[in-house]
Amino acid sequence: MSSEPLLGTPGTSSSPSPTLAKRKAILTTVVVPILLLAGIIFVAIKGEGIPKDDLGKARYYLKSSPVLDGHVDLPIAMREIYGNNLSAFDLNGPLPGHYDTSRARKGHLGGFFWAIFTECREEEEGADFMIPSVTVRDTLEQIDLSVNLIEKYSSDYALCRTADDVMAAIRAGKIASLLGMEGAHMLGNSLGVLRTYYDLGVRYLTLTHSCNNAFADSAGIFGDVEERWGGLSPLGRELVKEMNRLGIIVDLSHVSDKTALQALSITRAPVMWSHSCARHFNDMQRNIPDEVLDKVGKGKGKVDGVVMVNFYNNFALPKDQAPFANVSTIADHIEYIADRIGRHHVGIGSDYDGVEVTPAGLEDVSKYPNLFAELIKRGWNQRDLSLLAGGNLLRIMRGVEDVSKKLRKHESPNMAKYDKRHDLDGHKIDF
Numbered sequence: 001m002s003s004e005p006l007l008g009t010p011g012t013s014s015s016p017s018p019t020l021a022k023r024k025a026i027l028t029t030v031v032v033p034i035l036l037l038a039g040i041i042f043v044a045i046k047g048e049g050i051p052k053d054d055l056g057k058a059r060y061y062l063k064s065s066p067v068l069d070g071h072v073d074l075p076i077a078m079r080e081i082y083g084n085n086l087s088a089f090d091l092n093g094p095l096p097g098h099y100d101t102s103r104a105r106k107g108h109l110g111g112f113f114w115a116i117f118t119e120c121r122e123e124e125e126g127a128d129f130m131i132p133s134v135t136v137r138d139t140l141e142q143i144d145l146s147v148n149l150i151e152k153y154s155s156d157y158a159l160c161r162t163a164d165d166v167m168a169a170i171r172a173g174k175i176a177s178l179l180g181m182e183g184a185h186m187l188g189n190s191l192g193v194l195r196t197y198y199d200l201g202v203r204y205l206t207l208t209h210s211c212n213n214a215f216a217d218s219a220g221i222f223g224d225v226e227e228r229w230g231g232l233s234p235l236g237r238e239l240v241k242e243m244n245r246l247g248i249i250v251d252l253s254h255v256s257d258k259t260a261l262q263a264l265s266i267t268r269a270p271v272m273w274s275h276s277c278a279r280h281f282n283d284m285q286r287n288i289p290d291e292v293l294d295k296v297g298k299g300k301g302k303v304d305g306v307v308m309v310n311f312y313n314n315f316a317l318p319k320d321q322a323p324f325a326n327v328s329t330i331a332d333h334i335e336y337i338a339d340r341i342g343r344h345h346v347g348i349g350s351d352y353d354g355v356e357v358t359p360a361g362l363e364d365v366s367k368y369p370n371l372f373a374e375l376i377k378r379g380w381n382q383r384d385l386s387l388l389a390g391g392n393l394l395r396i397m398r399g400v401e402d403v404s405k406k407l408r409k410h411e412s413p414n415m416a417k418y419d420k421r422h423d424l425d426g427h428k429i430d431f
Helices: 018-046 054-064 074-082 101-106 135-152 163-171 191-200 234-246 257-266 327-341 365-377 382-408
Strands: 067-072 109-116 157-159 175-182 202-206 249-251 271-276 305-309 346-348
Touching: 054 365, 054 382, 067 175, 067 271, 067 305, 067 346, 067 365, 067 382, 074 109, 074 135, 101 365, 109 135, 109 163, 109 202, 109 382, 135 157, 135 175, 135 191, 157 163, 163 175, 163 382, 175 249, 191 202, 191 234, 202 271, 234 249, 234 257, 234 382, 249 382, 271 382, 305 327, 305 382, 327 346, 327 365, 346 382, 365 382
Parallel strands: 067 109, 109 175, 157 175, 175 202, 202 249, 249 271, 271 305, 305 346
Antiparallel strands: none
16 A cells, blocks of 8 residues: 555545535545555565654655645746757756756656746736737647646656546556646636636646736736736626636646735636745735735634645745745745645646745755655655645646536536627527
């Protein structure tokens, strides 16, 4: 059993039946710990034993519950360095940047969201986002690159669309590969394009990147963005509903506080922050404020979600302190979020290959065990670490999938359109 990854999947979806909820609760509180304990016993019997040192223990735990990273920018890095030419590089490594397969294996990476990203072109697209650009073309090229890399290196990778797919891939010894889209500016102002991306495998959508779009207001990155919609636009509200119906996770990294609060108020499914830090440590709009964090959880007025902590120095700490960020810095963010909203609501969203610098001790994907060792030193146990590594993300995925199955039974595809568009108004044709 110890050779098979056992990622904990505690909790329930946002609206399960009482019977299903009870069964899942039993699995969470009883079965998963028993399975993990059984794995420990098996390994002990085989003579490996549990290492005494924190780093050894971290690596040991990650063998059974490997990391599921919410955001790795490998696709855009390969576009910028190699022009998306699959024959120009070997994914096994060594590669420039933070990622290649050999380092991922060393770091016990069980899977990740391949971040599908193209730059905002707000100046080209105009104030109403209506001037055509190459954004959708470039987005499709990034999906094409990702899918073809996964296929080319299929001995190590498997394209996944569901939580069950992720578990199957990990058990087969492969790196589970999911597609996440970083910004609704890549939708071409169209819910039809959203549905097409879903069919191609996209399973989360960040509502904005660094720019506002036809759906929502952005938090910007290092500078404030002038508010356009006061949060979600009318079409943005329909976007959230259609994402719920389809089974695409609403990702609230990068969005303004108003966008986040409004999305949380209308979503019918769990949400995520794929790569974000806590504003408590660095007062910048890109980070999550306590007001938003406090909306995450179980109970009245709260939404199930997972905050996947970003490793970027300049998000984790103020500018004057950022050069000194280390493993402890990221552990501080994880603990702050976990203490505020619970250990069932935190995960890993490194932003590897998408940032220029990373904390000392977290230089690339081989270094995840260092972070887990730091948390072990702080008293985190194996069960809590399995939730952080990937169990919490899997719970969110299952919750979103469950909501989608229910909504699809009585809701049709959303035909809402951007009110600035008139090419779909329809007109009479004389045949």
